Amino acid sequence: MVTMLSARGITLRLGERPILTDAGFTARRGAVTGLIGPNGAGKSTLLRAVAGLLPHDGDVRFAGQPLPADVRARAKLLGYLPQGHLVHWPLTVRRTVALGRLPHLGPLGRLGRADEDVIERVMAATGVAALAARAVPTLSGGERARVMLARVLATDAPVLLADEPTAALDPGHQLRIMALLRAEAAGRNRAVVVVLHDLSLAARYCDELVLMMPDRRVVAGDAASVLTSPLLQEAYGVPFAVTRAAGIPVVLPRPGHDRSA
Numbered sequence: 254m255v256t257m258l259s260a261r262g263i264t265l266r267l268g269e270r271p272i273l274t275d276a277g278f279t280a281r282r283g284a285v286t287g288l289i290g291p292n293g294a295g296k297s298t299l300l301r302a303v304a305g306l307l308p309h310d311g312d313v314r315f316a317g318q319p320l321p322a323d324v325r326a327r328a329k330l331l332g333y334l335p336q337g338h339l340v341h342w343p344l345t346v347r348r349t350v351a352l353g354r355l356p357h358l359g360p361l362g363r364l365g366r367a368d369e370d371v372i373e374r375v376m377a378a379t380g381v382a383a384l385a386a387r388a389v390p391t392l393s394g395g396e397r398a399r400v401m402l403a404r405v406l407a408t409d410a411p412v413l414l415a416d417e418p419t420a421a422l423d424p425g426h427q428l429r430i431m432a433l434l435r436a437e438a439a440g441r442n443r444a445v446v447v448v449l450h451d452l453s454l455a456a457r458y459c460d461e462l463v464l465m466m467p468d469r470r471v472v473a474g475d476a477a478s479v480l481t482s483p484l485l486q487e488a489y490g491v492p493f494a495v496t497r498a499a500g501i502p503v504v505l506p507r508p509g510h511d512r513s514a
């Protein structure tokens with residue numbers, strides 16, 4: 254599999270605070286890359302920097318080339334789903350998802366047949382087709398989260414950056430959405446980068462993991478090499494059980510020996 258997105262030497266300060274120092278990762282075409290690490294490690298900041306939303310030092314490349322400066326051209330390459338879903342727009346679900354097509358529309362801003370097809374496909378895939386006529390502010394948190402994911406999928410961008418897309422979802426939808434992101438990667442040859450706190454989901458659905466440590470080190474590799482008890486304890490400050498149940502990887506924090514307690 255080929256590297257589609259690379260971020261190298263990303264360094265940035267917010268106010269007076271150094272937040273990222275020489276951080277980075279690579280994301281391969283056809284693969285799901287999971288960004289994990291404790292609260293405050295810088296996952297969201299790194300994703301926002303890569304999406305071009307925060308000024309930073311360092312180098313971000315798509316297929317080996319620097320990202321275009323033009324916002325529209327960049328939006329066609331990188332779809333970004335921010336953390337949290339504070340949507341107050343009185344728009345229907347369908348119109349909200351259709352906003353994902355904006356980078357592709359002509360000067361008149363009209364949706365064509367191909368745009369409509371993409372909108373239908375992503376609404377069906379995220380399970381929000383039945384909500385199409387509802388106003389977004391009337392939805393539950395999990396329903397809204399799936400609408401916002403549908404919106405970013407509608408960009409049809411080859412790189413998807415999703416910040417905690419499963420955070421508000423029930424267990425069934427967590428699995429469906431992770432399976433969908435895998436299908437987007439493997440079936441549509443995209444590079445999917447996803448911030449996750451659920452390490453069992455990360456073990457199960459990510460091809461590659463990038464662990465951001467509290468001391469700003471970054472450890473990258475496959476699930477087996479990153480999700481080890483010693484490394485996780487160092488990262489999160491509590492011991493972990495790394496095991497399998499019913500053939501599925503399970504990564505759970507264990508009580509006791511909590512450094513921070």
Ligand SMILES: Nc1ncnc2c1ncn2[C@@H]1O[C@H](COP(=O)(O)OP(=O)(O)OP(=O)(O)O)[C@@H](O)[C@H]1O
Binds near residue numbers: 292293295299
């Ligand atoms: N605007 C800001 N000004 C100053 N510091 C900030 C700002 N935004 C974020 N930070 C700090 O940057 C650090 C990294 O934050 P970030 O949100 O990237 O972490 P994260 O790994 O995504 O955390 P979480 O798992 O809690 O979402 C934190 O210490 C946070 O307090």
